[in-house]
Amino acid sequence: MANEVAKAGAPRRVLGNVSAGAAAPRATSPPAPRALTSRQKAAVIVRLLLAEGAPLPLSALPEHLQAALTEEIGQMRLVDRETLRATVEEFLAELEGVGLSFPGGLDGALGLLDGHISATAAARLRRMTGLSDRSDPWDQIAATPPDRLMPLLEAESAEVAAVLLSKLPVARAAELMGRLPGDRARRIAYAVSQTAAIDPDTVRRIGQALASGLAAAPEKAFAADPVDRVGAILNVSAAVTRDEVLRGLTETDAAFAEQVRRAIFTFPHIPHRLPARDVPKVLRVVDQPTVVTALAGATAPEETATVEFLLANMSQRLAAALREEIEARGPVKPKDAETAQTAVVAAIRTLEAAGDVQLVSPEDS
Numbered sequence: 001m002a003n004e005v006a007k008a009g010a011p012r013r014v015l016g017n018v019s020a021g022a023a024a025p026r027a028t029s030p031p032a033p034r035a036l037t038s039r040q041k042a043a044v045i046v047r048l049l050l051a052e053g054a055p056l057p058l059s060a061l062p063e064h065l066q067a068a069l070t071e072e073i074g075q076m077r078l079v080d081r082e083t084l085r086a087t088v089e090e091f092l093a094e095l096e097g098v099g100l101s102f103p104g105g106l107d108g109a110l111g112l113l114d115g116h117i118s119a120t121a122a123a124r125l126r127r128m129t130g131l132s133d134r135s136d137p138w139d140q141i142a143a144t145p146p147d148r149l150m151p152l153l154e155a156e157s158a159e160v161a162a163v164l165l166s167k168l169p170v171a172r173a174a175e176l177m178g179r180l181p182g183d184r185a186r187r188i189a190y191a192v193s194q195t196a197a198i199d200p201d202t203v204r205r206i207g208q209a210l211a212s213g214l215a216a217a218p219e220k221a222f223a224a225d226p227v228d229r230v231g232a233i234l235n236v237s238a239a240v241t242r243d244e245v246l247r248g249l250t251e252t253d254a255a256f257a258e259q260v261r262r263a264i265f266t267f268p269h270i271p272h273r274l275p276a277r278d279v280p281k282v283l284r285v286v287d288q289p290t291v292v293t294a295l296a297g298a299t300a301p302e303e304t305a306t307v308e309f310l311l312a313n314m315s316q317r318l319a320a321a322l323r324e325e326i327e328a329r330g331p332v333k334p335k336d337a338e339t340a341q342t343a344v345v346a347a348i349r350t351l352e353a354a355g356d357v358q359l360v361s362p363e364d365s
Contacts, residue, residue: 033086034079043072044079044087137207138167144214146176152210153180153188162191163198163206227256231263235349236342242266262362265349267294267341268302271309274348278357279313286347290340292322296329297337 036044046069049056058066079087103112106125114122141149141164153161153176165173165188177185224232230249234242242264249257265273274282283291295307311319351357 031080031082033083036083036087039068039072040076041087041091042069043076044084045091047073047076048084048088137204137211140211141207141214142168142172146172146179148214149176150179152213154184156210158184158187158191159194160206160210161188162195163203164210166192166195167203167207227259227263230260231265232349234260234264235266235345239266239338265345265359267298267306267345268300270306270345270348273360273362274357275360276309276313278351279310280315281351281356282344282348283310283314283318285351286344288322288325290343292325292329293332293336294340294344295322296326297332297334297340299337303341 046056046058058069061069103109110122110125149164152164156164165177168176177188180188234245237245246257246261249260295310298304298307311322314322348357348359352359
C-alpha cells in the first residue's frame, strides 16, 4: 500500500522537513523504532501529510485500498518519534529510488497514449475499461450513443431500466424515454420512484453488468446501417442504374428493397421532404449555372413539380431571373440535367449532415 500512496502524490518537501527535524541529535540514546506493517506505514504517512495540510489525492487509489487505509488509520493510536522518523526516511528513500512511473490501469494508459495509437485500438480499449474495477462503468454508459442504449431499455427489467435512466444526464434520459412505447415508458417511470433505497454498490454492479453487455457487443465496421448505405449510393447513381438495382433488390428481398426506397432522396422528392423555408439555403450553396441546368432539364411531371416548388419558395426577383435563364438555356441533354439535379440533391444532403436543414421523414411526407 505504501507504493500506492506514493503514486497518489505524497509531497516530498513536507516529508523531508519532518525527517530532518526528527533527526536532530539528542543527549540520550533514542529507542529503537517500532516494526510496522506496510499498511501501518502508509497510515503514518497519510496522517502526517494531512496534519501538515498537504494535498493528497487519495481518490486516485482503488476503492478497496481507500477502505483498507481508512480502517488502518482507525486502528492506529500513538507513534513515537523514532518510529515516525524511520518511516518517513524509508518512504523518502523509496520515492528517491523511483526512476519512472506509469499511470496504472487502462484509463490512465489511454490518457497517456491519446493521439499516439489508432482510433480503432483506442475504441476497443475503451470498451475494455468498462470491465475495470478502477473505472466508473456509468461514465462509459453515459458516453454510449442512444441507439445502442435503446436495446438495453427494451430488454432489461423496468427496475434496471429505471436505474439506467436515473444515472444518465436528464436530456439523454428524456430522449430515450421519448423513444419508448407509452406503456413501457410508464412502467419505467414508476420504477424510478422505487429507486430511493438502492445502495451505491448495487447501482455500481448494475452499471458493470450493463457495461459488460455493451463491451461484449461485436464492433461494427460501418457506422450507418445497410439501408442507409445503399440509399446513399443510389441517391447519386444514374436513374437507370437506380431503377435496375431496386428492381433486382425487390426480386431478392422485397422488404429490404422497400426500406431502401424510403431511404432514397432524389430530385423529385425535394417538394415532399425539403421544408420550403430552407430553399434559399440550398440555392446559396449551389452555383447558379448548375441550378439553371437542373431546372431547365426537368421534363417529367414529378421533376417539373420540383421546379415549381423551388421557384415558389425563393425571392420573386431571383425566380424571375431564373425563369428567363431557363428559357434562354434551351433544351438540355438528359445526362447534363441528371448531373445537375444530382448536384442539387448532394448539396441538400451536405446541409442536412451539417445540421443546417432537417429533411421531413419519408413516413411523415
